[in-house]
Amino acid sequence: MVKNRNRNQNYLLVLTSLWIVVFNTFNYAGLAANSIVNNKKSKTSCSNQDLATLTTKLLEDLPAYFNRATQRARRLDRPVEIYSYMLVAGKPDFTPLPLQSWTDEGDKSVNGTKEVEQIFFTTLERQYVKGKAVQLQGFHRLFLTKTESGWRMSMIYSQTGDYPKQKPPTPPRESSNTAVGQGVKTWLRDCRAGSVRF
Numbered sequence: 001m002v003k004n005r006n007r008n009q010n011y012l013l014v015l016t017s018l019w020i021v022v023f024n025t026f027n028y029a030g031l032a033a034n035s036i037v038n039n040k041k042s043k044t045s046c047s048n049q050d051l052a053t054l055t056t057k058l059l060e061d062l063p064a065y066f067n068r069a070t071q072r073a074r075r076l077d078r079p080v081e082i083y084s085y086m087l088v089a090g091k092p093d094f095t096p097l098p099l100q101s102w103t104d105e106g107d108k109s110v111n112g113t114k115e116v117e118q119i120f121f122t123t124l125e126r127q128y129v130k131g132k133a134v135q136l137q138g139f140h141r142l143f144l145t146k147t148e149s150g151w152r153m154s155m156i157y158s159q160t161g162d163y164p165k166q167k168p169p170t171p172p173r174e175s176s177n178t179a180v181g182q183g184v185k186t187w188l189r190d191c192r193a194g195s196v197r198f
Contacts, residue, residue: 051117069179
């Protein structure tokens with residue numbers, strides 16, 4: 001009698017263990033499949049956005065990317081260095097201008113591409129000069145192209161002026177390697193990698 005009871009308990013224990021293993025296997029398989037689907041969606045969601053939605057999110061995130069690029073570029077061996085903090089970026093305008101007015105006529109990277117999208121936007125930056133806060137306004141014309149893998153920056157031109165306005169802004173200069181250009185490139189890279197959430 002005792003042997004039969006022990007045998008039944010062993011069978012019950014084995015069946016329960018098997019049921020737990022089978023249940024967890026299907027459960028984990030389902031979670032893994034959902035994770036793969038969600039991962040694919042997140043990786044493609046940014047790259048598939050229309051230009052206006054993409055730009056809105058880019059400008060929302062750009063101050064953080066700009067400030068990180070500025071911090072990485074600081075030369076710590078200098079006792080005093082003036083660098084900018086971006087406070088806000090906004091006011092996008094998608095009205096295209098003739099490319100020759102912003103680029104060199106011989107610049108084939110932009111002039112030879114028909115699918116170049118132009119975004120004009122402004123930024124507000126702050127510098128500290130001798131302990132005094134100075135605010136600057138940036139005027140940027142960004143050239144983006146859409147590839148199979150997502151949006152990429154062709155180039156960016158920038159002007160800087162006082163805020164509030166006192167003097168005319170500087171002439172447009174190619175700024176792909178400045179903090180604003182590096183910030184845009186890094187954001188677009190994160191966008192293509194699926195790290196940006198909309």
